[in-house]
Amino acid sequence: MQTHCPVHTTINLIDSKWKILILRDILQGPQRFGVLKRSITGVSSKMLSQSLREMEKDGLINRTVFSEMPPHVEYSLSELGNSMRPIIMAMESWGLQYLDKV
Template sequence: MSKLKSITANCPIDLTINILSGKWKIAILWNLSKGAVRFNELKRMLPGITHKILTMQLRELERDKMIYRKVYNEIPPKVEYGLTEVGKSIRPVLKSMCDWGKEYKNLI
């Protein structure tokens, strides 16, 4: 669950941590940074995540304007998730985290 107390947190780092807090949020954003996907496709990309937790994390990211949810008027219903413009702005941060992780892995 998000620990976001106020969207206007005093410290920018606290705000960032509050938005990204949650075991799966960074992984969700990383996968969505490659393009919009449907719910079940995203669930397959995240082995070990439950339906309930994925739904909860997606709702929090949507509430924080990081992702959008698009519902198509079809039977069966089709729902797609993708990054908003605000969400796209975190791509360089995610890339830096990925690069750092690769370097760290080579150091240990």
């Protein structure tokens, strides 16, 4: 493996369980913080916001704030994030087959 290994490059951006699950959810369309939190079993506010911030920094997602009270924030996929769709789909179809066998 070298610094330029493409597989390594990819997993550096989605190296946590949470990020992949976030991606999976936002692939369905823009999602709000609270919705993500309820959807992703076991994630804490802290971990969710930390992951979201990193993914935003990495350019995978966009964060849109609606200046209202109570706050309203939406997370959507960037073009880059959307280009990861095949990875998540590959995981999904693998998982489906696997669950079928077990």
